[in-house]
Amino acid sequence: xxxxxxxxxxxxxxxxGCQLALLNLGEPLLLLPELVDIVHFAEAGPLxxxxxxxxxxxxxxxxTPHDVDRIxxxxxxxxxxxxxGACATVGGLQALANFTDRDxxxxxxxxxxxxxxxxxxxxxxxxxxxxxxxxxxCPVNSGQVLKALxxxxxxxxxxxxxxxxxxxxxxxxxxxxxxxxGEPCMGPVTIAGCGSLCTSLGRACYSxxxxxxxxxxxxxxxxxxxxxxxxAAATRRxxxxxxxxxxxxxxxxxxxxxxx
Amino acid sequence: xxxxxxxxxxYISRSSLQTLLDRLVSAGYACLGPTAKxxxxxxxxxxxxxxxxxxxxxxxxxxxYRLRQADDERLFAWNHGPQVLKPxxxxxxxxxxxxxxxESGMSVKQSMPATKPTAVIGVRACDLAALKIQDQHFxxxxxxxxxxxxxxxxxxLIGVDCAESAQTCFCASTGDGPxxxxxxxxxxAELADGFLIWTASARxxxxxxxxxxxxxxxxxxxxxxQATENAAAGQSRHLPNEKKLTQLYQRLGxxxxxxxxxxxxxxxxxxxxxxxxxxxxxxxxxxxxxxxAEVVRSWDSCFSAxxxxxxxxxxxxxxxxxxxxxxxxxxxxxxxxxxxxGCVGCGRCISWCPVGIDLTEEVQVILNEGSRDV
Ligand code: SF4
Ligand code: SF4
Numbered sequence: 327x328x329x330x331x332x333x334x335x336x337x338x339x340x341x342x343g344c345q346l347a348l349l350n351l352g353e354p355l356l357l358l359p360e361l362v363d364i365v366h367f368a369e370a371g372p373l374x375x376x377x378x379x380x381x382x383x384x385x386x387x388x389x390t391p392h393d394v395d396r397i398x399x400x401x402x403x404x405x406x407x408x409x410x411g412a413c414a415t416v417g418g419l420q421a422l423a424n425f426t427d428r429d430x431x432x433x434x435x436x437x438x439x440x441x442x443x444x445x446x447x448x449x450x451x452x453x454x455x456x457x458x459x460x461x462x463x464c465p466v467n468s469g470q471v472l473k474a475l476x477x478x479x480x481x482x483x484x485x486x487x488x489x490x491x492x493x494x495x496x497x498x499x500x501x502x503x504x505x506x507x508g509e510p511c512m513g514p515v516t517i518a519g520c521g522s523l524c525t526s527l528g529r530a531c532y533s534x535x536x537x538x539x540x541x542x543x544x545x546x547x548x549x550x551x552x553x554x555x556x557x558a559a560a561t562r563r564x565x566x567x568x569x570x571x572x573x574x575x576x577x578x579x580x581x582x583x584x585x586x
Numbered sequence: 587x588x589x590x591x592x593x594x595x596x597y598i599s600r601s602s603l604q605t606l607l608d609r610l611v612s613a614g615y616a617c618l619g620p621t622a623k624x625x626x627x628x629x630x631x632x633x634x635x636x637x638x639x640x641x642x643x644x645x646x647x648x649x650x651y652r653l654r655q656a657d658d659e660r661l662f663a664w665n666h667g668p669q670v671l672k673p674x675x676x677x678x679x680x681x682x683x684x685x686x687x688x689e690s691g692m693s694v695k696q697s698m699p700a701t702k703p704t705a706v707i708g709v710r711a712c713d714l715a716a717l718k719i720q721d722q723h724f725x726x727x728x729x730x731x732x733x734x735x736x737x738x739x740x741x742x743l744i745g746v747d748c749a750e751s752a753q754t755c756f757c758a759s760t761g762d763g764p765x766x767x768x769x770x771x772x773x774x775a776e777l778a779d780g781f782l783i784w785t786a787s788a789r790x791x792x793x794x795x796x797x798x799x800x801x802x803x804x805x806x807x808x809x810x811x812q813a814t815e816n817a818a819a820g821q822s823r824h825l826p827n828e829k830k831l832t833q834l835y836q837r838l839g840x841x842x843x844x845x846x847x848x849x850x851x852x853x854x855x856x857x858x859x860x861x862x863x864x865x866x867x868x869x870x871x872x873x874x875x876x877x878x879a880e881v882v883r884s885w886d887s888c889f890s891a892x893x894x895x896x897x898x899x900x901x902x903x904x905x906x907x908x909x910x911x912x913x914x915x916x917x918x919x920x921x922x923x924x925x926x927x928g929c930v931g932c933g934r935c936i937s938w939c940p941v942g943i944d945l946t947e948e949v950q951v952i953l954n955e956g957s958r959d960v
Contacts, residue, residue: 472874501625
């Protein structure tokens with residue numbers, strides 16, 4: 327390799343948690359600059375948002391007209407574009423507002439809502455430009471991001487995780503909260519990657535990581551209902567952090583229709 | 587079903603079991619015993635009988651597992667938790683070798699697990715039958731898995747008869763329980779007051795020789811036999827015999843598979859808790875510097891999206907195909923591979939399926955029979 331590949335980390339509508347997760351990597355983060363030139367990473371220091379780069383990591387969703395223009399520019403400037411985290415991959419928690427009357431809400435919350443220039447919806451990066459790889463999570467699993475970067479450096483096409491959280495729980499010896507406590511756990515339809523964070527503490531999964539590639543929501547919601555959960559509460563399980571992942575969006579909409 | 591091994595048990599009091607434990611601990615054994623943890627029976631390091639689930643029972647139904655306290659001193663009156671022997675030999679996730687780029691090329695180093703002699707207390711007949719199948723798979727004469735064998739060789743297995751069955755158990759129909767029948771070192775049968783104990787291997791013998799034993803009385807022997815008979819009689823589920831199971835191959839187009847695809851989540855809990863399932867996948871964990879890597883082997887499942895991938899083509903993309911693959915391979919295909927069906931009737935896949943799919947029911951519908959074996 328004659329020159330180091332250039333890397334940018336871009337932020338859109340988000341809480342910065344995914345960038346923080348990258349900063350939390352520890353030693354590998356210190357080794358990264360030996361392999362790539364980090365030209366733009368606001369949370370860490372380097373600033374050059376308009377740089378041409380080989381790889382861009384994109385955090386956050388598209389929620390303003392300015393975002394729409396900016397992501398197009400980022401796409402043009404990037405050889406390979408990876409969206410990271412729930413906001414970038416499915417619109418994030420803020421996409422919950424897509425289900426509401428935004429203007430009415432803004433009127434109630436802000437005294438001068440006319441100063442706010444926001445779109446009617448919060449949407450995923452892939453709804454606007456071509457995305458080469460999506461790495462889910464709220465926040466993202468920085469190890470998975472690093473793995474994708476390593477794969478690219480080695481000339482390997484990176485892949486996303488596809489197994490259910492249940493597989494991870496079973497490998498870690500985490501006892502199933504759904505089976506032993508009747509908790510409405512989203513694990514069976516949620517992609518692994520969080521390291522069984524909630525379930526290992528005895529809590530049901532809220533699906534920060536979003537859906538597996540093959541979601542069979544109907545039997546799971548039927549089970550939730552057997553366990554005493556009403557449709558409104560079950561809807562909130564699907565319409566939460568990753569509400570605009572297509573499989574979860576439709577599951578929640580089905581539940582809402584059943585409720586009515 | 588009566589005890590089938592050639593056991594010659596002696597009586598020991600409940601507290602004598604502590605003596606056995608003490609001897610194992612002082613000889614340097616790691617003793618793994620059943621404990622109640624996070625709402626389930628889980629095997630953990632123990633050194634005192636007080637850590638065992640005294641008086642606990644398990645209520646197991648499709649998609650349902652609860653521990654319940656009963657008013658007695660029994661230590662083994664439950665049946666099982668999600669795991670016992672499988673993760674001890676076939677690790678859920680382990681580094682199998684390490685690669686490093688050196689000046690002269692690439693060096694590959696096998697990483698062997700650190701093991702120590704380990705006694706597992708309270709192993710059931712179904713677990714032992716499953717271990718035998720795993721041994722067949724991982725310790726083939728022509729190619730033995732060194733990681734599996736290193737762990738397996740360290741095990742001292744203390745079995746116990748099941749005196750009660752869970753609602754999901756059907757080992758009597760597969761011929762794998764509820765009485766111990768080989769594959770263990772020391773056998774126990776729990777009585778209302780104490781245990782009958784016997785050795786089943788040369789390895790087990792020295793450990794019980796100096797215990798305070800008394801000859802078993804006829805009443806005690808009768809109590810032991812009656813207990814496993816009761817446990818077998820208490821089982822309401824069953825699996826058809828092995829010959830019948832091979833007919834699954836004639837039912838590949840049965841509409842029930844499609845029906846299953848509407849109920850199954852493809853989550854892989856069933857294969858993970860199954861004590862005989864042995865699928866795994868390898869992954870490179872490459873250091874960010876790119877000059878070294880760990881090759882990690884992890885439990886996989888035929889319900890995973892990548893399990894049937896060839897290049898970028900998924901052979902079994904539908905849940906119907908995945909469930910059918912699991913059931914036909916386990917119940918029919920294994921008969922050609924291992925000389926027996928891969929199901930030992932433990933019922934774990936039923937209890938730990940989040941949506942409570944019952945393998946025995948599915949198989950009976952698919953083989954189109956009534957509620958009893960034909
Ligand atoms: S049978 Fe149950 S445990 Fe197995 S993959 Fe389907 S839903 Fe999951
Ligand atoms: S298939 Fe189910 S009942 Fe049979 S051995 Fe596996 S987990 Fe136990």
